[in-house]
Structure formats: C-alpha cells, structure tokens
Amino acid sequence: MTSLSATIQNVFNEPNCAKNANKSEAARKKGCTKQLQPGGAAGGCAFDGAKIALQPFTDVAHLVHGPIACEGNSWDNRGSASSGSDLWRRSFTTDMHEIDVVFGGEKRLYKAIKEIIAKYDPAAIFVYQTCVPAMIGDDINAVCKIASAKFGKSVIPVNSPGFVGSKNLGSKLAGEALLEYVIGTQEPDCTTPYDINLIGEFNLSGELWQIKPLLDEIGIRILSCISGDGKYREIASSHRARAAMMVCSKAMINVASKMRERYGIPFFEGSFYGIQDTSDALRKIARMLIERGAPPQLMERTEAAVAREEAKAWAAIERFKPRFAGKKVLLITGGVKSWSVVAALQEAGLEIVGTSVKKSTSEDKERIQKLVGHDAHMIEDLTPREIYKMLKGAKADIMLSGGKSQFVALKAATPWLDINQERCHAYMGYVGIVKLMEEVDKALYNPIWDQLRRPAPWDEAEINWQAKALAQVDVSAAGGTPTLLGAARAPYAKRTRSRKTVELSIIEECIPTHGSTTVGAMPQDTHASVPAQPMSALQAAE
Numbered sequence: 001m002t003s004l005s006a007t008i009q010n011v012f013n014e015p016n017c018a019k020n021a022n023k024s025e026a027a028r029k030k031g032c033t034k035q036l037q038p039g040g041a042a043g044g045c046a047f048d049g050a051k052i053a054l055q056p057f058t059d060v061a062h063l064v065h066g067p068i069a070c071e072g073n074s075w076d077n078r079g080s081a082s083s084g085s086d087l088w089r090r091s092f093t094t095d096m097h098e099i100d101v102v103f104g105g106e107k108r109l110y111k112a113i114k115e116i117i118a119k120y121d122p123a124a125i126f127v128y129q130t131c132v133p134a135m136i137g138d139d140i141n142a143v144c145k146i147a148s149a150k151f152g153k154s155v156i157p158v159n160s161p162g163f164v165g166s167k168n169l170g171s172k173l174a175g176e177a178l179l180e181y182v183i184g185t186q187e188p189d190c191t192t193p194y195d196i197n198l199i200g201e202f203n204l205s206g207e208l209w210q211i212k213p214l215l216d217e218i219g220i221r222i223l224s225c226i227s228g229d230g231k232y233r234e235i236a237s238s239h240r241a242r243a244a245m246m247v248c249s250k251a252m253i254n255v256a257s258k259m260r261e262r263y264g265i266p267f268f269e270g271s272f273y274g275i276q277d278t279s280d281a282l283r284k285i286a287r288m289l290i291e292r293g294a295p296p297q298l299m300e301r302t303e304a305a306v307a308r309e310e311a312k313a314w315a316a317i318e319r320f321k322p323r324f325a326g327k328k329v330l331l332i333t334g335g336v337k338s339w340s341v342v343a344a345l346q347e348a349g350l351e352i353v354g355t356s357v358k359k360s361t362s363e364d365k366e367r368i369q370k371l372v373g374h375d376a377h378m379i380e381d382l383t384p385r386e387i388y389k390m391l392k393g394a395k396a397d398i399m400l401s402g403g404k405s406q407f408v409a410l411k412a413a414t415p416w417l418d419i420n421q422e423r424c425h426a427y428m429g430y431v432g433i434v435k436l437m438e439e440v441d442k443a444l445y446n447p448i449w450d451q452l453r454r455p456a457p458w459d460e461a462e463i464n465w466q467a468k469a470l471a472q473v474d475v476s477a478a479g480g481t482p483t484l485l486g487a488a489r490a491p492y493a494k495r496t497r498s499r500k501t502v503e504l505s506i507i508e509e510c511i512p513t514h515g516s517t518t519v520g521a522m523p524q525d526t527h528a529s530v531p532a533q534p535m536s537a538l539q540a541a542e
C-alpha cells in the first residue's frame with residue numbers, strides 16, 4: 001500500500017501522455033493543472049473528480065466520509081444511466097460533525113459500512129476520503145481493510161481528499177484505487193477473442209447504448225466499461241480483455257497504461273462522436289482484436305456495418321446542411337471534446353469560429369489544427385465577459401458548452417446547447433450525431449431568440465411615446481394642430497399631482513383628465529411646476 005503523496009507522484013509520471021512525457025522532472029512533479037487556491041475549488045476538487053469517475057458503477061454503494069456538504073456537492077452531478085441497479089444514485093455519507101473532528105471519525109465510518117452492508121448488501125462499497133477526515137488523520141485504508149475482513153465484502157478506499165488538487169487528478173486517483181483494489185481480483189465466467197474494455201466512458205444520458213448494439217452485431221463484447229453502467233464484477237475481471245479503447249478522455253489514462261503494463265492489454269484513444277470518428281474507432285477495435293487472435297472475418301463484419309450505418313447517418317444529416325449553411329459555432333468545452341465535437345459539427349456543415357483548448361493536450365491541439373485548418377481559433381482561456389462580447393457581436397450563431405457558461409449565452413440572447421456531463425441527450429455513434437444535429441437545429445431556430453432580441457414592450461412603448469410626442473411638438477411648432485395622445489390616462493393623473501416637474505408626455509395625458517382647455521392652466525390643475533422649454537413649445541402652438 002502506498003502513501004497518498006507517493007500515489008500522486010506516481011500519477012504525475014505518465015509516459016503515455018505526450019504532454020507529460022515532454023516535461024522536465026521538476027515540472028512533472030508539479031502535476032498537470034495549476035494548483036487551486038484555498039477556497040477556489042470551483043470546477044471540482046479532487047474528491048469530486050474521483051466521485052464523478054466512479055459513481056457510474058451501478059451496483060456498488062458510494063460512501064462519502066466527511067461533512068455532509070461534500071456529498072451534497074457531488075451527488076448526481078453526472079447524467080449517467082444504468083441498465084440495472086439504482087444503488088449508485090443513493091446518497092451515503094458519514095455526515096461528520098465537530099465531535100468527530102475532536103475524537104476522530106474512524107468509528108463512525110466503520111459503523112456506516114456495517115449499516116450499508118446490513119441494509120443494502122451491495123456488490124462492494126467505495127469509501128471516498130474528503131478534506132476534513134484527511135486533515136484530522138482518519139486512516140480510511142485501515143478501516144476499509146478491517147471492514148472487508150470482518151464482513152467478507154469488498155470495501156475500497158478512494159483516497160482523494162479535495163485539497164490534493166484538481167478534478168482531473170481526482171479521476172486519476174480513482175483509477176489508482178481500481179488498479180490497486182479491484183481490477184484483477186475476480187475471473188470472468190468466460191472469455192472470448194472479441195472482449196474489449198471501454199475506459200473513460202460514462203454512459204451519459206445512455207450514450208453507451210447507442211454504440212453497444214452495433215458492437216453486439218459485429219460480434220465484439222464489452223467485457224467491462226469503466227465506468228458507465230459498470231458492474232463491480234465486470235471491473236474486477238476486466239484484466240482478461242484483449243484490447244481497450246480510451247474513450248475521448250485522458251482522465252483515466254493511468255488505468256489504460258497500467259493495464260497494458262500489467263496484463264498486456266493494448267489500448268488506443270478514440271472517439272464515438274461524429275460519423276468518421278465512430279467508423280475509425282470501430283475499425284481500430286477490430287484491427288486490434290484481430291492482431292490479438294480474433295478471426296479476420298471480424299473486419300469484414302465491421303466494414304459492412306460501418307458502410308450501412310454511415311450511409312444512413314449521412315442521409316439523415318443531409319437535411320440540416322441547407323439550414324446550417326453559414327452558421328457559426330463557438331465551442332466552450334474541455335479536453336478531447338474540443339476536437340471530437342468539432343469533427344462532428346463540421347460533418348453537418350457548421351463553421352467553427354472558436355474552440356476552447358484550456359484543458360486540451362498538445363495532441364488534442366494538433367487534431368484541432370488538422371480539422372479546422374491553420375486559421376483554427378483555439379481559445380486558451382476566455383472570460384465570461386469576452387464570451388459575451390463575442391456572442392453579442394454576432395461572431396457566433398450558437399454556443400455549445402457546459403451548464404456553467406450557459407447564462408452568458410442567454411444574456412447575449414444567443415442559442416446555447418449543453419454538451420457537457422449534465423446534458424439530457426445522447427450524442428454518441430451514428431445515431432447520436434443525428435440527434436446532436438437535431439438539437440443544434442432546434443436551438444438555432446427556436447422562435448424564442450427572435451423575441452428575446454426585440455426591445456422589451458415597455459422599452460418600445462417608451463421609445464414610441466417619446467418619438468410621437470416629439471413629432472407632435474415639431475408639427476405644432478410648424479403651425480399644425482397638436483393632437484393629444486394616449487389611451488391609458490388614469491395612472492398618470494396621480495403621478496402628475498405628486499410631482500414638482502412634469503414630463504411633456506404626462507402633461508399631454510393630463511389635459512383631458514382634468515378638463516383643462518389650455519396648456520397654461522396645467523400648473524394650476526396639477527399643482528406642478530412645469531419646465532420652461534416644453535411648455536413654451538406647446539404654448540407657442542396654442
């Protein structure tokens with residue numbers, strides 16, 4: 001068992017990540033992302049990252065050891081879907097209080113584990129460490145070990161307290177927990193030459209189910225998915241897979257590379273977003289399996305499925321092309337989505353005016369350059385104010401981003417579509433790309449945007465009223481007959497009496513209300529002093 005700091009240093013040394021491999025020894029020790037300032041854990045702490053990475057395992061209990069707020073912060077913040085157990089969505093926490101800070105929270109943790117096993121009998125329990133118990137020195141590794149031995153149940157410590165770093169680091173620490181305590185601890189019922197692992201696929205809104213039927217048809221079996229719709233037994237026996245795909249995310253690259261080291265499972269990084277990328281990924285999986293002993297007919301089946309599905313998908317998105325002609329997209333998302341979604345959008349004829357690359361690696365950036373060309377507008381960091389300016393200046397017709405920046409787009413009255421983890425639609429595979437285009441189309445052509453961009457009715461009335469009133473004055477000054485305006489007069493009568501200075505428009509409203517026959521009688525009728533300029537203009541017209 002390694003200490004937390006040793007595990008973190010181990011995670012920072014990732015030879016399979018090009019960005020990491022090019023760093024000096026000293027830079028590598030500092031990790032990948034800027035350390036957060038105290039209190040500035042916006043965007044997720046390390047605990048949050050670990051919870052996000054593992055919560056989609058459906059048949060295990062996720063127990064958060066710490067004050068209740070940590071669980072409140074992280075519960076259900078990813079829209080994964082399950083085909084079976086819903087235990088993963090149940091919220092378990094030790095709910096530490098001041099007294100536990102004084103006397104320690106280990107006993108409380110042990111009791112919570114015992115209670116969960118008695119009431120729910122889960123396949124396993126994942127115990128998440130948070131800042132407070134880590135700072136007071138609660139040894140969750142020891143408690144989990146004792147509880148495992150006592151209850152004969154896998155109790156896995158996930159040692160990733162929030163203060164150690166970013167969400168991304170937390171996901172990697174979650175991967176380390178899987179490698180140390182779960183993967184390789186059980187054997188699958190049977191193995192085939194067609195078994196693969198999907199790593200970093202979270203089954204958001206059921207996306208995995210857009211790809212699984214296709215893999216089933218080709219004859220490829222998902223031995224385990226880490227972690228979308230994952231079952232504990234599948235992960236424990238995932239070391240028997242023949243190949244692995246790291247799905248659009250380097251968050252768990254340590255799992256993929258250590259499984260290659262330990263069990264000889266080759267992996268590649270691919271994407272199921274977009275027609276071309278989906279086809280490439282399917283071909284790569286088939287090629288890898290054939291290299292590891294699967295019959296070559298696998299490639300024929302793959303090519304047949306790819307040809308059929310591609311034709312269907314192209315035909316389905318064809319209808320959007322005229323509607324998307326000349327439409328520009330601003331993409332504010334993280335990491336690999338900066339290129340995988342770019343490819344998908346371009347396939348439907350949308351123009352990318354900018355894509356954020358803040359969390360992207362140099363490989364991701366190279367891919368974007370290839371896709372968008374040398375004019376690629378790669379945005380390192382864009383403040384909400386800059387995004388607003390871009391949208392308000394009509395530099396983009398729609399923004400695709402996570403929920404955090406949606407209000408910037410809404411304030412700029414610009415269509416917006418959620419493509420991050422909280423999204424409600426599944427965009428993966430050939431079916432998913434068509435769904436994505438449907439949603440972009442709905443957002444772009446929603447009639448609400450026209451209404452939002454129009455001046456508010458009260459602003460419009462104000463402008464019209466003033467403009468009409470001024471026009472009347474002009475007519476009067478030119479010797480014409482002034483016409484009194486306005487239908488809704490009653491509310492103004494009260495205002496007129498209580499004011500010392502009166503706007504021209506109010507005076508005009510009040511003349512019929514008080515039965516005044518001359519403008520000169522107005523001050524007497526309304527008890528108001530009237531500014532000299534408008535009065536003289538009207539008096540001139542009398």
Ligand code: SF4
Pocket residue numbers: 041045046047048066069070073129130131132161162163
């Ligand atoms: S683990 Fe720490 S940083 Fe994360 S939510 Fe809990 S207290 Fe906050």
